[in-house]
Amino acid sequence: xxxxxxxxxxxxxxxxxxxxxxxxxxxxxxxxxxxxxxxxxxxxxxxxxxxxxxxxxxxxxxxxxxxxxxxxxxxxxxxxxxxxxxxxxxxxxxxxxxxxxxxxxxxxxxxxxxxxxxxxxxxxxxxxxxxxxxxxxxxxxxxxxxxxxxxxxxxxxxxxxxxxxxxxxxxxxxxxxxxxxxxxxxxxxxxxxxxxxxxxxxxxxxxxxxxxxxxxxxxxxxxxxxxxxxxxxxxxxxxxxxxxxxxxxxxxxxxxxxxxxxxxxxxxxxxxxxxxxxxxxxxxx
Amino acid sequence: xxxxxxxxxxxxxxxxxxxxxxxxxxxxxxxxxxxxxxxxxxxxxxxxxxxxxxxxxxxxxxxxxxxxxxxxxxxxxxxxxxxxxxxxxxxxxxxxxxxxxxxxxxxxxxxxxxxxxxxxxxxxxxxxxxxxxxxxxxxxxxxxxxxxxxxxxxxxxxxxxxxxxxxxxxxxxxxxxxxxxxxxxxxxxxxxxxxxxxxxxxxxxxxxxxxxxxxxxxxxxxxxxxxxxxxxxxxxxxxxxxxxxxxxxxx
Numbered sequence: 089x090x091x092x093x094x095x096x097x098x099x100x101x102x103x104x105x106x107x108x109x110x111x112x113x114x115x116x117x118x119x120x121x122x123x124x125x126x127x128x129x130x131x132x133x134x135x136x137x138x139x140x141x142x143x144x145x146x147x148x149x150x151x152x153x154x155x156x157x158x159x160x161x162x163x164x165x166x167x168x169x170x171x172x173x174x175x176x177x178x179x180x181x182x183x184x185x186x187x188x189x190x191x192x193x194x195x196x197x198x199x200x201x202x203x204x205x206x207x208x209x210x211x212x213x214x215x216x217x218x219x220x221x222x223x224x225x226x227x228x229x230x231x232x233x234x235x236x237x238x239x240x241x242x243x244x245x246x247x248x249x250x251x252x253x254x255x256x257x258x259x260x261x262x263x264x265x266x267x268x269x270x271x272x273x274x275x276x277x278x279x280x281x282x283x284x285x286x287x288x289x290x291x292x293x294x295x296x297x298x299x300x301x302x303x304x305x306x307x308x309x310x311x312x313x314x315x316x317x318x319x320x321x322x323x324x325x326x327x328x329x330x331x332x333x334x335x336x337x338x339x340x341x342x343x344x345x346x347x348x349x350x351x352x353x354x355x356x357x358x359x360x361x362x363x364x365x366x367x368x369x370x371x372x373x
Numbered sequence: 374x375x376x377x378x379x380x381x382x383x384x385x386x387x388x389x390x391x392x393x394x395x396x397x398x399x400x401x402x403x404x405x406x407x408x409x410x411x412x413x414x415x416x417x418x419x420x421x422x423x424x425x426x427x428x429x430x431x432x433x434x435x436x437x438x439x440x441x442x443x444x445x446x447x448x449x450x451x452x453x454x455x456x457x458x459x460x461x462x463x464x465x466x467x468x469x470x471x472x473x474x475x476x477x478x479x480x481x482x483x484x485x486x487x488x489x490x491x492x493x494x495x496x497x498x499x500x501x502x503x504x505x506x507x508x509x510x511x512x513x514x515x516x517x518x519x520x521x522x523x524x525x526x527x528x529x530x531x532x533x534x535x536x537x538x539x540x541x542x543x544x545x546x547x548x549x550x551x552x553x554x555x556x557x558x559x560x561x562x563x564x565x566x567x568x569x570x571x572x573x574x575x576x577x578x579x580x581x582x583x584x585x586x587x588x589x590x591x592x593x594x595x596x597x598x599x600x601x602x603x604x605x606x607x608x609x610x611x612x613x614x615x616x617x618x619x620x621x622x623x624x
Contacts, residue, residue: 291617292526293610295412 096354100153103346107316108147110339114323115143117334134186135326138175142168142322146315153307158273158284161311166270168318169262173250175322176257179329185246191238192245194229198238201225262321265373266314309347316340407592411531415591417606418459418599420525421491421503423539427524428490431568435542437487442546444477445470454552456590458543461602464502471505478506493521497613500605502598518613534571537580540587541567547590561586 118139124132149155149164178185204225208216216222229235246253254263272280286298320340327333388395400406409415426434442457448470449455455462466474478484487506494501495511497518527535544564547553555561560582563575567583570576591599616622 287618289616290619291610291614292522292529293614294616295416295607295610296529299616 096350099350099353103343103350104150104153104312106346107150107312107339107343110337110342111143111147111150111316111319114334114336114339115139117336118323118326118332121332121334122330128183130186130190131182134178134189135175135182138171138178139322139326141171142175142319145171146319149315150312153312156307156309156311157305158308159303159305161308161314162270162273162280165311165314165318166267166274168315169267169270170250172318172322172325173254173257173259173263173267174246176259176325177246177253179325180257188247189245191233192241194233194238195240197225197229198235199240199242201229201235202240261372266318269373313344313347316343409588409592412529413607414599414603415587416525416528417603418461418591419539419543419587420528421460421494422458422542423524423528423535424493424521425487425490426535426538426542427520429486431538433486434490434538435545437483437490438542439545439549440481440483441474441478441487442550444474446550447477448473455595456543456547456552456593457550458546458587458590459595459599460502461595461598462502463505464598464602466505475506493517497521498606498609500609502602531584532580537567537570537583540583541570541580543590544583544586547586552590553586 119136122132122136145164145168149161155161155164174189178189201222204219204221205216208219208222213219226235229238241247244250250267251260251263254260254267271277273284282298284303285301287301287303288296288298290296317340320338323338385395387398389398389401390396422434422438425437428434429437438458445457445463445466446455449465455465457463475484478487484506491503491506492511492514495504495507496513498504524535527533528539530536541564544553544561548564553561555564560578564579566573566575567579568576570580
């Protein structure tokens with residue numbers, strides 16, 4: 089006889105697998121439908137690459153239910169909001185901004201190469217130029233752009249801050265209600281550490297001090313929902329900006345339906361409004 | 374596309390902007406403040422006031438606090454004004470002065486009641502400045518510690534009833550030892566009305582004035598007495614018992 093818990097986990101795994109397949113299908117159909125100008129590959133590669141990055145972040149999070157919690161999920165989700173804001177900002181002036189994005193990235197890789205050279209020199213390495221790491225990095229760089237022609241910038245790639253980018257691109261709420269709050273986990277800030285890595289001692293003799301903690305948290309499917317939501321946001325942004333219309337069901341919509349069905353099938357949920365673990369899509373962030 | 378000037382008007386509009394910092398209006402008006410922690414810095418000094426209230430009720434508790442403080446003030450011969458609302462102030466007393474205070478409390482019938490209320494100090498805090506009230510070591514009692522913890526716990530809510538009346542005792546001491554004079558019309562001018570706390574608006578206003586005054590008394594220069602006592606108090610708490618967690622130890 090099948091254990092109820094196995095059925096639940098089995099069904100959840102099916103939902104996850106279906107979401108991954110749907111997300112990849114949405115990317116694939118859009119890429120196929122997009123009219124590509126091979127003489128100007130940069131735009132398509134940057135936009136397509138960022139969209140694929142969104143799919144990767146969403147599907148990797150989806151495949152790791154143990155990370156659907158406040159410790160780890162924000163690391164993925166903040167990256168997703170950052171990718172969306174970058175994509176939206178790039179779309180406002182694609183040619184110029186794709187170029188900025190690419191050249192900044194190459195400059196960062198060059199900076200990494202130079203740090204390695206300095207490190208090897210400091211370590212007493214005799215033949216730096218033929219060191220495998222140096223050769224590999226230079227080969228990678230030179231395949232993109234000769235490293236001796238590559239500029240290195242150490243500020244922000246967009247030469248402005250993320251908040252300004254978001255406001256300009258019309259996703260200021262995403263910045264304020266998702267990017268900024270999730271940044272607390274990414275940067276290990278105090279207001280995250282208080283809630284997630286400290287436990288209050290309730291002995292009054294100790295003045296209610298807090299002690300370090302590595303807390304086990306329950307799996308919260310809301311984080312999966314958010315990943316699907318941000319991915320869907322990026323797909324719809326792409327459709328708007330490219331004028332594209334594709335015939336494919338939204339991976340977000342399918343996920344929400346499947347999770348709600350699963351929730352309704354749980355013992356004790358008959359006749360109740362599904363809480364479903366999924367949030368109101370109209371809420372900011 | 375032009376950068377919006379203020380994409381979300383109203384957010385922090387009442388704050389003063391200095392570079393990338395937004396200063397709350399209260400702080401902007403008053404300037405930088407020296408902060409005092411109620412929990413860490415003040416509770417250890419006013420806990421004895423709450424213990425007397427808990428054991429003997431608010432009226433008798435206040436009177437016992439006053440008697441002890443007035444008695445101590447009476448034997449200290451110094452030009453410096455010392456507020457005997459703080460437990461740490463009692464470390465000013467030398468042996469002779471301590472004996473005089475004990476004798477006076479005994480003669481007015483207050484000594485046993487004071488000792489009964491403050492029993493946890495000699496039992497569990499051997500270096501407490503108030504332990505001169507006891508002649509002999511006191512064997513540890515779990516019941517006494519439990520009551521002590523309950524009273525201590527009630528003080529963490531500074532605006533709560535127990536904490537308010539403990540602080541009120543401190544201000545009562547200030548009034549009756551000539552450390553505090555208040556002009557008519559100020560919150561503390563009708564101090565006795567605090568007995569109605571928290572059921573009247575006037576008592577809440579007075580309580581607010583009490584809290585402000587307690588901060589003032591606790592910040593006066595005491596040559597490190599308060600710091601020494603509170604450091605000892607919290608350190609001793611860690612020695613007495615382990616941490617308590619609602620859901621099991623985190624590490």
